[in-house]
Every structure is written in C-alpha cells, then in structure tokens.
Amino acid sequence: MLTNVKDILAKAKEGGYAVGAFNTINLETTQAIIEAAKDLSSPVIVQVTEKTFEYAGGRGIYHLIANIAEFYAKDIPVGIHLDHGKSFEVVERAMDIGFTSVMYDGSRKEYADNVMMTKKIVEIAHARGITVQAELGNVPYIGEMQMDTVDWNQYMTDPEQAKAFVEETGIDTLAVAIGNAHGFFRERSEPDYERLSKIQSLVSLPLVLHGASDWDNERVAEVIKRGISCFNVDTAIRLAFIGGMREMLQSVDETDLRKVLGTAREYTKEAVKKKIEAFGSAGKA
16 A cells, blocks of 8 residues: 555654665566565565656656555555655656655755755645655765775764754655765775764654665664664665576576566565565564
C-alpha cells in the first residue's frame, strides 16, 4: 500500500531501526524491491533519480511502482521518493507527477543558496502534503574530485549548521555526510560516529545516509544506534542485477529475455533482503 515516507521514517526513528530506500529503473528491479519487502514484512521506500525520469519516463516509472505497491503488496507500507533532485524544475515535475516525497539536493551550492531553494520547495511541497528531504554536507561521487585528496572535515555535515538548516527550512528528513561516499568513491576510513551523535542530539528529524551500500552490518548497526533512520541503496542493487544477467548469459545460450531478466530480478531480490535484515526493518510492516 502506498504510504507517506514521512510516516514510514517516523516509525523507524521511534522503533530504533532503519528503512531501505532502494533505487529502481525498471519493472524487474521494482518487483524485486517490493517482493523482498513483502517476503520479510518490511516497510520499504522505492526511489528514482532524474536520470531515471529520462530513461523510463517520470509518469511511467511512478505509475509502475504505484501499481505494483497497490495491487501486489497491499499490506506493506511502500513509499515513493525522488532521489537527488538537483533543480527546482525536476522537483516540481516529480510533485506534479504524484510523488509524495522528494529530495532537493542543494548540497553543492553555497549554504545560503541551499537554504533559500530548500525553503521555497518546502513551502510548496507542504502545501500539497509532500515530504521533503534535503542534504547538508557533501557525499562525493567519482569524477567530482580526486579520492586521495579529500579533506573530509571540509565535506562532512557540521552539527550546529545542521540544526540551523533544519530550523530555517522546515524540512522533514535530513541526509548527512559523516565520511560516506556514493558509488565506488573511496570513503573515509572510519565514519565519524561522534559527529553523527552530535547531529542527532541537535536535530529531531529522521536522518538519512547515502552512499552506504557496501557497509558491513556492524557499521550499519552503529549508525542506526546514533540516529540513522533510512539508508539509500543503489550500487548494491546494480551489482546484483548485472551479476544475475551476466551469469545467465554466460552459462546458457538463452534468448528468452524473460528468463534472463527474471534471473536478474531474483539476484536483486536477495540483495534487497540482506539489506532489509541488516537495517532491522523486517517484521515492522
């Protein structure tokens, strides 16, 4: 059943567990995410990026997710979320399509510009009952900078600034940077746990962590204990999907795409299940 992301994460924060926000680009990935959540009786967030809007069509991918959630997972809370909307136009388009949760990512802008645009989006979104996530601090990508020259203190979220940002903008959830990194960018050798604890003490909102697809269960448990209520997962899903396709295509002379993509779907489903179990949301639907 379609559920507002704000409600899903409020329960996670109160219950001391985290919910996975898993990126999808197609039918099979969407089925894998929702079927995994259904098998484990877990709330789940299915999210898309603006690149997926270009690839699959914004309305097409939104209604695909919504239909699967409504018709095949009636007892599972499923949120639909725009991940990393980097312009007002993209965020507005998502809201017009029907997304009930959007992320405006102004983390690469000057602080004052990030505050100004985030506040504008919050005012419009809240008038329509839409949840807003924003990001403060930088979670780097490959290609943005040299991995060996990152001054992590410069890129991580400042706790006092996070408090001011939340108060000024009125956002519903905050994505933080504690040494985490997107994709295959080499992250900080150890997450800054104390920084996260400080943010948690100053900010009452559910906190979100991007770029932690490859974290082991010990790290995951530690940051949940210190306030993380949601993990974004993309790279782990891509690797599982491609791994399933690669094994199928290399092992047999198969021309039925349903079998090839079906195998990729099963690999992805198992990867999602492992994340759900690590996040502690199994049985929380």
